[in-house]
Amino acid sequence: MSIDIERYARHIVLKEVGGPGQQALSKAHIALVGAGGLGAPAALYLAAAGVGTLTLIDPDTVSLDNLQRQILFTSNDVGTPKVTTGAAALQALNPAITIKTHPVALDSANAGPLLAEADLVLDGCDNFETRFAVDAACRALGKPLISGAVGRWDGQVALFNATPASPCYRCWVPQIPPDAETCSRVGIVGALTGVIGSMMALEAIKWVCQAGDSLDGRILLYDGLSMTSRTVTLGKDPACPGCGS
Numbered sequence: 574m575s576i577d578i579e580r581y582a583r584h585i586v587l588k589e590v591g592g593p594g595q596q597a598l599s600k601a602h603i604a605l606v607g608a609g610g611l612g613a614p615a616a617l618y619l620a621a622a623g624v625g626t627l628t629l630i631d632p633d634t635v636s637l638d639n640l641q642r643q644i645l646f647t648s649n650d651v652g653t654p655k656v657t658t659g660a661a662a663l664q665a666l667n668p669a670i671t672i673k674t675h676p677v678a679l680d681s682a683n684a685g686p687l688l689a690e691a692d693l694v695l696d697g698c699d700n701f702e703t704r705f706a707v708d709a710a711c712r713a714l715g716k717p718l719i720s721g722a723v724g725r726w727d728g729q730v731a732l733f734n735a736t737p738a739s740p741c742y743r744c745w746v747p748q749i750p751p752d753a754e755t756c757s758r759v760g761i762v763g764a765l766t767g768v769i770g771s772m773m774a775l776e777a778i779k780w781v782c783q784a785g786d787s788l789d790g791r792i793l794l795y796d797g798l799s800m801t802s803r804t805v806t807l808g809k810d811p812a813c814p815g816c817g818s
Contacts, residue, residue, distance in 0.1 A: 577669065581623055594782035595623060601781045602626040604691035606679055606707050608655040609633070610761065611697025611721045613645035614770030615777070620663040622778055626671040627663065629656040630687055632678040642763035679703055684710035693780060695773050696720045696742075701749040705815075708733065708742035712816060717780060718742065719788075721773045725759055726797040728769035731807070732776060735789040740807045743815030745792065765797050 576595050584590045584598075601624050605612045608631040619627060635643070635650045635658060650658045656674035663672055675687055679698075684706045688694055694716050696707045704720065711718040711734045718733045720742055733742045772793065779785050788804070795802045811817050 576623065580667075584622070589784035590778075590782050594784065597781050597783075598623045598778065599625045601693065602628070602691050603777055603781075604628040604630065604688050604694045606630050606694065606696045606703065607698040608643075608645065608659045609639065609697065609699065610642045610723065610763075610766035611770040611773060612695070613643045613659070614767045615695055615697065615721075615774040616659060616663055617645060617666065618771055618774035619777060620667045620670055620672075622774070623667065624670060624777075624781070626673065628673040628675065628687075628691060629659055630675045630677065630679050631655045631659075632676055642761065642766045644767065679706060681706045681709065685713065688716060689714060691716060693777055694718045695777060697770065697773065701746065704742060704746070705749075708815060712741055719773050719776050719780070721769045723761055723765050723769050726762055726765060728765055728772075728795045728797070729792055730769060730772045730776060730788060730795075731792045732780070732788040735780075735787065738809060739789050740809045741813065741816040744810040744813045744817075745807055747810070747814050762797060765795075768795065768797065 576599055581595050584595050585592055603619055603624050605616055608629045633655050635646045635653055635655055637651055645659045645662050654676045656676050660672040660674050679687055688710050694711050696704060698704060717735045721730050776788055780787060790807055791804045792807055793804050
């Protein structure tokens with residue numbers, strides 16, 4: 574597959590990407606679970622990077638209160654399906670890539686078929702039930718999972734299931750927290766979703782190009798109020814309800 578040298582010139586001059594890395598991106602298939610606050614910026618950067626196939630999975634339509642942070646959409650898009658409208662915006666950004674859309678809610682029954690063709694999965698959904706279903710499907714399919722989460726001014730990014738020896742999402746969150754919060758209840762600063770969504774895209778590009786050190790076995794924690802970040806180590810939990818023995 575030929576690549577557009579001019580479009581991807583800034584990638585190609587990077588020694589960690591170069592021609593081989595850009596070719597790898599053009600052949601990659603990445604699925605995004607959620608086309609909202611995290612999925613929107615991640616999808617934009619992955620499309621711009623030349624990822625060959627993007628699959629968008631989201632059952633929702635665009636609402637006015639999405640526009641404070643979901644930069645894939647405009648005011649004229651309110652009421653339209655996120656995956657359909659998002660696909661059109663991504664295709665306008667990069668006509669050479671393929672966009673697949675699934676306007677459905679991912680659950681434990683359909684997660685396997687929805688994610689089976691992807692090389693890598695990005696999860697930016699907003700509830701733990703879906704996160705657990707995505708993680709279980711990725712483990713069963715042997716797919717690496719990049720997970721992002723945000724709330725108020727804080728965010729986190731991690732890579733799970735990178736290898737059979739790697740931790741899964743439920744090594745980090747074994748059960749649904751009893752005090753689980755939602756952005757609709759506690760609020761979210763819009764620009765934070767761009768920061769974390771972009772980090773998810775960056776981690777995905779690194780993984781495809783085999784560049785740098787991944788977040789396998791680490792959680793990146795970001796505090797937007799203090800503008801600080803740190804990483805914590807996460808090992809595989811033998812007692813994990815997902816991957817434990």
